[in-house]
Amino acid sequence: MDVPGTITWEEFLENAEAFLEMSNKLSDGWELRGYKDVPGKAYIARQKKYIIPANSDSHYCLLSENKDIDDYLNFELQQDPFEAPSVVEKILVKEHHVLWSMSYSVPVLYFNGWKSDFPGINPVSVEEAQSFARGAKLNYTELSQAIHPILGTPFLHLHPCFSHELLQITSKSKNKLVSWLSTVASSALGLKLLPEYCKLTL
Incomplete structure (x- = not known):
């Protein structure tokens, strides 16, 4: 039974x-991982590399407005294929x-x-992630570190308690997952969704 807000x-x-x-x-890089035949054991995921501008002091800017590293390196290599970008x-x-x-019957991020350059080295702390989220429209405060329920490793996450309310607001959406994700994305290290995803909600 589909309960409102779930x-x-x-x-x-x-x-x-x-x-x-x-x-x-x-070509946005999202993929399905895990076992979709077992409830709660599959998830969608994406990993991307970004450039941190050397002259920028704004942490939030670094996480939300930087260029994709692949695009940058491709551009640099087109300029001079024999010289690495400096x-x-x-x-x-x-x-x-x-x-x-x-437990909550809601999506969790x-x-x-x-x-x-390598996952696991010099991680972003909860405090840093919270400072990045201050510029987000959602102003999500339930950010903490938790053990990933499938991988068993530490991750930052947005607590699902607020998601019931968000799903109720977007109850008429044809894709609740996209509507929910577009709302919470800005609080998760500047995650951005391309506007084309919104077509799925109509």
């Missing part, structure tokens, strides 16, 4: 598959996972950031 596992999967189909069309001083790796909570 999403069933079947609906989560259906919404996620439509999301992934759009991601593939846009402008890149720091790299930021961001990884986002969207899971389904069996887990994420990590690493201020290095």
